[in-house]
Amino acid sequence: MNDLVPPIWTTGTTEVFKTGTWRAALPQHIRAPSPCHAACPVNGDIAEWIGRARARDFRGAWEILTRHNPFPAIAGRICHHPCEAACNRGGYDDPLAICKLERFVGDMAIERGWAFEPSAVERAERIAVVGGGPSGLSAAFQLRRHGYRVTVFEARPELGGLMRYGIPSYRLVRSVLDAEIGRIVALGVDVRCGEPTATHEELERLRRAFDAVYLATGAQRPKRLPQLDYAQPWAIDGAEYL
Numbered sequence: 415m416n417d418l419v420p421p422i423w424t425t426g427t428t429e430v431f432k433t434g435t436w437r438a439a440l441p442q443h444i445r446a447p448s449p450c451h452a453a454c455p456v457n458g459d460i461a462e463w464i465g466r467a468r469a470r471d472f473r474g475a476w477e478i479l480t481r482h483n484p485f486p487a488i489a490g491r492i493c494h495h496p497c498e499a500a501c502n503r504g505g506y507d508d509p510l511a512i513c514k515l516e517r518f519v520g521d522m523a524i525e526r527g528w529a530f531e532p533s534a535v536e537r538a539e540r541i542a543v544v545g546g547g548p549s550g551l552s553a554a555f556q557l558r559r560h561g562y563r564v565t566v567f568e569a570r571p572e573l574g575g576l577m578r579y580g581i582p583s584y585r586l587v588r589s590v591l592d593a594e595i596g597r598i599v600a601l602g603v604d605v606r607c608g609e610p611t612a613t614h615e616e617l618e619r620l621r622r623a624f625d626a627v628y629l630a631t632g633a634q635r636p637k638r639l640p641q642l643d644y645a646q647p648w649a650i651d652g653a654e655y656l
């Protein structure tokens with residue numbers, strides 16, 4: 415019998431077998447990510463870093479957290495934390511406060527000035543990243559950690575993308591934003607703000623000058639409700655309102 419296809423279990427009883435076919439059931443071991451890990455959009459190793467934090471090794475927790483996300487203090491403020499909705503503990507009493515813990519560890523890293531380890535190797539390949547928002551900066555971070563030479567081209571005057579130009583400062587204080595971006599730039603990322611890549615010719619120029627180009631131009635167009643007449647003066651996009 416194929417082990418992966420369970421038989422049809424019954425709970426029917428007979429004179430002889432009081433427990434249906436359950437009498438022969440054995441627990442099945444499967445390897446799978448924890449529900450919070452599976453729900454996290456940045457694939458965070460949540461159980462692992464919380465384990466470190468629980469042992470009060472906050473530096474170790476931060477290092478695990480930033481393996482997949484260089485913005486823990488930012489995510490700890492603005493993420494809608496689907497990890498908590500998936501948390502097993504929620505079925506017992508309340509889910510773990512993962513988002514708040516992430517913010518705590520991220521803030522501690524800023525307060526104590528923890529920096530990313532530079533790459534042990536320096537590679538010759540040059541990568542252009544178009545867009546200095548969360549995606550472009552995360553790509554720059556991962557590429558620098560692997561020793562690639564990275565230049566970020568950002569159309570606006572400052573890095574941050576929607577984190578800076580879409581989220582108001584009362585939701586995301588600029589000192590936190592600047593600190594987490596600054597730590598990535600300090601890895602040796604070449605930054606060119608105020609340099610849009612808007613035309614096919616400009617993109618071609620980058621393709622010739624660099625070994626690879628990563629396009630991270632963002633998802634700035636709001637999703638609109640099909641039923642709503644946006645020509646009306648009372649209809650306004652959420653991001654615009656903020």
Ligand code: SF4
Binds near residue numbers: 453455460
């Ligand atoms: S709060 Fe953090 S761990 Fe939870 S889903 Fe968001 S980024 Fe992932």
